[in-house]
Amino acid sequence: MTYSISIEQSKQLKTKPADETLGFGKYYTDHMFILDYTAEQGWHSPRIIPYQPISLDPAAKIFHYGQSVFEGLKAYRAEDGRLLLFRPDRNFKRLNISNARLSIPALDEQFALEALIKLLEVDQDWIPHSEGTSLYIRPFVIATESALGVAPSLEYKFMIILSPVGSYYAEGIHPVKIYVEPGYVRAVTGGVGNAKTAGNYAAGLKAQEEATEKGYSQVLWLDGVHKKFIEEVGSMNVFFKINGTVITPVLNGSILEGITRSSILELLEHMNIPVEQRQLSMEEVYQAYQDGTLEEAFGTGTAAVISPIGELNWRDEKIIIQEGRTGELAATLYHTLTSIQHGRIEGPAGWVVEIPQLKKA
């Protein structure tokens, strides 16, 4: 593979949206990164080009057999002007885990990170300034070979696109209401639940839609075999604080290993709070609720960082947590992690990576 990335500058730069209007995933920056794969050449032709549609054959395998994986991370603008990434090496490592599961050839993780940093240098003015805003980064791989036989594609594209996003909690961190899904399941052990692959999200939409109709913002997924053990919340990992101990479902092959999850686990250890990664049933959570020992529940993920859970609907029983308010631990973890991500406090070594800034002419 050639390691030199060609750059074609956009001749017509877009007008940047105002920070207050950003929302999530509505706007894209001026450039994108592409890397091609063919069986003969391997990964090749890395390039940064103006953001634009791509052209694919209707028989391209992505449309038929769904070989598609992605990542999600953010670039932050610190108060002192530094541009920061949070544990980006973890995202590219996970992308390769997803690649391996979907029979997609591995990427050079170090090179993928270099490519991202180069793209961020080019589009650095797109990292928004306001409190709570960031530049969302979406690296992804799709199968592009045109062939209708069911077999791993012989051609792929790895791309990175960037989208400035608003503050997730415009009115401050607030708890969400969650519907415990009794019928649909997200994943099973042995399936693709531990890969960040497109089909998992398509498969989850129906349950999400039905939960929304009932007035809930996300679903809590139970295990696909017994529909008994807790797995995840929407596209977040989930934590419960019961009688002073924090419990999160153990990684069992059907749960996505969140980078926020790993970081929260490390922070809890630093805080000397007892943590358990193990199987946790809804019965146990309900029992704790009845005993008065269910202290907090929250989801974790890149988008919201921490999402406190104020209510769980399980079998039409409403489990109200912290009287529907944000718990103390969720608030502390949110504050600590966002402070590390925005460079206000120092986190463990290697968590924050600085993006070099281009000198302005």
Ligand SMILES: *Cc1c(COP(=O)(O)O)cnc(C)c1O
């Ligand atoms: C991306 C994702 C998460 C959270 O992962 P982070 O690395 O913390 O953003 C959790 N569950 C699912 C299903 C996901 O897709």
